[in-house]
Amino acid sequence: MKNRLGNFFRSELFHNFLRNPGAVIGLVIVIFFLVMVLIGPFFTPQNPYDIGGLDLMDAYKPPMWMDGGERAFPLGTDEQGRDLLSAMVYGSRISMGIGLIVVLLSCVIGTFLGLVAGYFGGRLDSLLMRLVDVQLSFPAMLVALFIMAAFGRGFGKLVFALTIVGWVLYARTVRSSVLVEKKKEYIDAAKLIGLSPFPVIFRHVLPNILTPLIVIATIQVGTVILTEATLSYLGVGVPVTKPSLGLLVKNGYDVLFSGLWWSSVFPGMFIMLLVFGINLLGDFLRDEFNPRLK
Amino acid sequence: MAEYLLEVKNLKTCFELFRGTVKAVDGVDFTLKEGEILGIVGESGGGKSVTGFSLLGLIDLPGRISGGEVFFRGEDLLKKSEEEMRRIRGKEISMIFQDPMTSLNPLQTIGSQIDEMLALHTDLSSAERKQRILDLLTEVGIPNPADRINNYPHQFSGGMRQRVVIAIALAVNPRLIIADEPTTALDVTVQAQILKLMENLVHKFGSALILITHDLAVVSEMTHRVAVMYCGKIVEEGPTKDLIANPHHPYTKGLLESIPKMAGARTPRLPQISGMVPSLFDLPKGCSFAPRCSRATERCLQDVPEMRLLSPGRKAACYHPAGMAEEGEGHE
Amino acid sequence: MLKYLIKRIFQMIAVLFAVSLIVFFVMSFTGDPVLMIVPPTATDAQIAEARVALGLDQPLWVQYRVFLGNLLRGDLGVSYIFKRPALTLIVERMPATLELVFFSILISLAVALPCGVFAGAWPNNPLSRIIMGGSLLGISLPSFWLGILFIFYFAVEKGLLPSSGRGETATLFGIPFAFLTRDGFRHIILPAVTLAMGTLAMLIRLIRAQIMEVMRQDFIKFARAKGVSWKNLLFRHALKNALVPVVTVFGIQIGTLIAFATVTETIFAWPGMGKLLVDSINTSDRPIIVAYLMIVAAMFVFINFMVDIVYTLIDPRIDLR
Numbered sequence: 001m002k003n004r005l006g007n008f009f010r011s012e013l014f015h016n017f018l019r020n021p022g023a024v025i026g027l028v029i030v031i032f033f034l035v036m037v038l039i040g041p042f043f044t045p046q047n048p049y050d051i052g053g054l055d056l057m058d059a060y061k062p063p064m065w066m067d068g069g070e071r072a073f074p075l076g077t078d079e080q081g082r083d084l085l086s087a088m089v090y091g092s093r094i095s096m097g098i099g100l101i102v103v104l105l106s107c108v109i110g111t112f113l114g115l116v117a118g119y120f121g122g123r124l125d126s127l128l129m130r131l132v133d134v135q136l137s138f139p140a141m142l143v144a145l146f147i148m149a150a151f152g153r154g155f156g157k158l159v160f161a162l163t164i165v166g167w168v169l170y171a172r173t174v175r176s177s178v179l180v181e182k183k184k185e186y187i188d189a190a191k192l193i194g195l196s197p198f199p200v201i202f203r204h205v206l207p208n209i210l211t212p213l214i215v216i217a218t219i220q221v222g223t224v225i226l227t228e229a230t231l232s233y234l235g236v237g238v239p240v241t242k243p244s245l246g247l248l249v250k251n252g253y254d255v256l257f258s259g260l261w262w263s264s265v266f267p268g269m270f271i272m273l274l275v276f277g278i279n280l281l282g283d284f285l286r287d288e289f290n291p292r293l294k
Numbered sequence: 295m296a297e298y299l300l301e302v303k304n305l306k307t308c309f310e311l312f313r314g315t316v317k318a319v320d321g322v323d324f325t326l327k328e329g330e331i332l333g334i335v336g337e338s339g340g341g342k343s344v345t346g347f348s349l350l351g352l353i354d355l356p357g358r359i360s361g362g363e364v365f366f367r368g369e370d371l372l373k374k375s376e377e378e379m380r381r382i383r384g385k386e387i388s389m390i391f392q393d394p395m396t397s398l399n400p401l402q403t404i405g406s407q408i409d410e411m412l413a414l415h416t417d418l419s420s421a422e423r424k425q426r427i428l429d430l431l432t433e434v435g436i437p438n439p440a441d442r443i444n445n446y447p448h449q450f451s452g453g454m455r456q457r458v459v460i461a462i463a464l465a466v467n468p469r470l471i472i473a474d475e476p477t478t479a480l481d482v483t484v485q486a487q488i489l490k491l492m493e494n495l496v497h498k499f500g501s502a503l504i505l506i507t508h509d510l511a512v513v514s515e516m517t518h519r520v521a522v523m524y525c526g527k528i529v530e531e532g533p534t535k536d537l538i539a540n541p542h543h544p545y546t547k548g549l550l551e552s553i554p555k556m557a558g559a560r561t562p563r564l565p566q567i568s569g570m571v572p573s574l575f576d577l578p579k580g581c582s583f584a585p586r587c588s589r590a591t592e593r594c595l596q597d598v599p600e601m602r603l604l605s606p607g608r609k610a611a612c613y614h615p616a617g618m619a620e621e622g623e624g625h626e
Numbered sequence: 627m628l629k630y631l632i633k634r635i636f637q638m639i640a641v642l643f644a645v646s647l648i649v650f651f652v653m654s655f656t657g658d659p660v661l662m663i664v665p666p667t668a669t670d671a672q673i674a675e676a677r678v679a680l681g682l683d684q685p686l687w688v689q690y691r692v693f694l695g696n697l698l699r700g701d702l703g704v705s706y707i708f709k710r711p712a713l714t715l716i717v718e719r720m721p722a723t724l725e726l727v728f729f730s731i732l733i734s735l736a737v738a739l740p741c742g743v744f745a746g747a748w749p750n751n752p753l754s755r756i757i758m759g760g761s762l763l764g765i766s767l768p769s770f771w772l773g774i775l776f777i778f779y780f781a782v783e784k785g786l787l788p789s790s791g792r793g794e795t796a797t798l799f800g801i802p803f804a805f806l807t808r809d810g811f812r813h814i815i816l817p818a819v820t821l822a823m824g825t826l827a828m829l830i831r832l833i834r835a836q837i838m839e840v841m842r843q844d845f846i847k848f849a850r851a852k853g854v855s856w857k858n859l860l861f862r863h864a865l866k867n868a869l870v871p872v873v874t875v876f877g878i879q880i881g882t883l884i885a886f887a888t889v890t891e892t893i894f895a896w897p898g899m900g901k902l903l904v905d906s907i908n909t910s911d912r913p914i915i916v917a918y919l920m921i922v923a924a925m926f927v928f929i930n931f932m933v934d935i936v937y938t939l940i941d942p943r944i945d946l947r
Contacts, residue, residue, distance in 0.1 A: 139885035268771030276766035384853035396844035
């Protein structure tokens with residue numbers, strides 16, 4: 001294990017990573033957010049969901065560096081006296097949680113369906129791929145919006161809608177790799193000696209496509225967070241009681257014209273920063289794992 | 295007028311990669327007279343292609359030409375600006391690439407790809423250019439050139455595309471053509487036709503030709519002289535007939551012996567050169583070929599042999615050359 | 627060619643049929659439309675009566691058959707809120723959305739083409755790094771938030787540009803357009819830039835990647851060996867090859883723009899069909915949601931078809947069969 005770690009630090013990947021400021025910044029941002037959502041709630045001045053802890057006297061406070069701002073509310077408060085920074089920490093938790101769960105589900109479901117479609121071929125394959133084609137010809141946002149419009153807001157529904165939108169990319173990538181692998185001679189050899197080729201393909205395809213899957217998944221976490229934010233902004237995403245960053249922006253927008261610019265600007269900045277960090281990292285991984293660029 | 299059309303002295307091209315610096319071309323010397331056909335032979339990865347691209351200044355980062363001189367008609371090409379080189383490329387020195395499937399622009403008709411060359415390097419009017427394109431296509435053996443002129447590359451077979459590439463290379467009568475494995479990507483039956491065509495046209499147009507190939511059989515049929523490359527260095531050079539009849543360098547000897555013979559005594563097993571081409575990242579200390587060489591001695595593992603004249607017109611870089619008059623220790 | 631066209635048209639019909647099935651059955655799971663129609667004071671008996679009158683007591687597949695029949699006759703139902711045909715409501719708002727999308731496309735192309743080509747041709751230039759950093763930021767940015775920033779800065783703080791509505795319109799071919807009047811044009815700037823940002827950033831990255839990919843290819847090196855100048859290498863050889871795949875993505879991007887117009891229109895109170903959709907979702911106005919989806923699906927299918935046609939025009943290798 002120690003040796004492996006040593007190899008990693010001596011590897012070309014690590015070497016290039018250190019020489020790529022974008023990738024380093026991306027990783028720092030992502031780690032910052034991970035740490036924040038994991039331990040942040042222990043440090044935030046308030047639990048924003050605890051209505052009893054709110055005091056209307058604290059409402060409409062600007063960020064602490066402005067006139068009338070208070071140290072207790074570093075980024076100001078909303079019209080109910082809720083501390084914006086606390087709400088953002090909890091909101092990031094929701095946004096990132098949804099992003100990770102959706103990507104995990106999409107990846108597992110998409111990979112499985114892609115393997116099955118590619119391996120068995122025939123009717124099942126053409127049906128699945130038709131479905132993928134049709135779905136890819138519609139913007140992901142619209143499909144998710146439609147599902148949410150039909151079933152209403154809620155976490156489970158949101159994860160369901162975003163997974164429906166997300167699995168197709170994996171299925172397509174995995175399927176084409178299986179098709180390539182199926183043509184190779186060792187598959188014939190496996191058949192010849194009476195082995196079932198499915199586990200054989202499984203063992204050969206999965207390691208080979210791991211790198212593209214990692215790249216797709218990384219970038220998709222950012223996409224999912226953005227789509228979730230958009231849906232929540234439109235009022236068809238997370239429930240009002242558990243606001244994600246997107247819903248915080250919307251709540252802030254409702255009071256923008258009464259001068260509370262901070263309550264929409266800062267949560268939006270968080271979304272951008274988080275997705276930017278993920279994209280920086282995803283970009284680096286994609287360039288590293290793309291053999292054609294070398 | 296310089297003595298030689300092309301005189302390459304101590305050319306060095308290296309690539310700086312993460313794993314270290316690769317000396318793809320490491321001190322290469324050779325000369326070429328007007329109208330002469332020189333073969334550069336060696337295994338893949340031996341630096342032949344890089345040599346060809348270096349002559350035209352077409353080395354991209356992370357590679358760079360790190361030293362030497364390339365005199366073409368008495369002028370050093372390595373000292374020329376990009377703009378000056380651009381006027382030499384195509385007009386004075388043109389190139390034929392290995393894979394005709396990828397060397398033509400898929401979205402341009404072949405007519406306009408030939409026309410581009412004429413428009414760049416001649417003052418011909420567009421009607422004259424059109425006539426010249428038709429002549430060239432006829433010359434390289436494309437049937438119904440008037441019909442084919444507006445076709446796209448994908449409408450041609452591999453052999454036909456390579457004919458088009460040859461037409462482009464010859465379009466403005468260059469003094470020198472560099473052909474980088476021009477037949478490797480083609481069917482065996484087509485290979486011979488293309489080689490014959492090139493030989494005829496080079497004679498007819500009076501161009502000199504550098505034929506880069508891994509195939510000694512190709513070289514023996516059409517070149518005047520041969521340079522054998524191994525790990526970025528030329529290890530043997532001489533007139534084709536002589537060199538093939540009596541190779542001095544053990545590597546050349548090995549290459550020749552590994553060609554299957556059609557006629558004559560059949561050996562039960564084709565001889566091959568033992569071992570593998572060493573990694574260019576860490577070449578052996580002495581002669582690069584020493585680890586694979588049956589004649590290698592302690593000295594070969596320590597010192598790098600220089601090219602030296604072994605018999606009239608014949609040079610090799612070996613301490614223990616084969617096929618000498620008195621077999622054994624070569625004279626210093 | 628004709629054979630291909632016929633095949634494609636059948637495919638388009640099949641896709642639309644599938645979409646109608648999915649839309650109908652998924653929407654049928656949502657709430658009880660009868661409760662939306664009857665007055666709140668209605669008795670159980672009146673509700674049951676309305677249910678029979680609307681045919682909602684029939685099995686689902688019968689309802690679908692009626693729905694499909696009406697659809698083919700161009701009848702997409704009557705809005706619960708507006709009490710007017712859903713199709714009419716959407717068609718009325720379509721010019722506003724298309725106008726917005728059109729301007730966004732113009733903006734994205736005008737910025738993305740030069741930036742993408744530059745960044746692809748000179749990847750190590752400092753300006754290219756700025757372009758790439760900016761475009762990565764552009765795809766990471768929630769468009770609704772950008773819209774809010776614009777409103778806050780340009781409308782609230784500086785009072786330079788209007789932040790909501792479409793302003794005055796003038797008619798062209800009997801259709802009202804905002805960009806024809808000075809006031810309308812001022813209204814379209816902020817929403818169009820907001821909507822364009824995502825597509826613009828994405829196109830820059832795509833064009834750059836394509837240019838870099840093409841510049842590595844053999845035929846570019848061969849063209850260099852011919853003595854072609856750097857400029858011609860880029861514009862005569864690389865650009866067209868690089869843009870072939872961009873056309874496909876661009877088709878999908880038009881769809882994405884129409885989808886994201888829902889967000890932009892909501893922020894800027896732009897009276898287009900996207901805002902109508904979001905409003906209808908919030909008021910559970912089912913006929914409008916269904917009508918919107920069917921119309922937009924038809925638009926996407928048509929756009930994809932057009933993209934395929936354009937594709938064959940610029941790439942001689944593709945043979946329509």
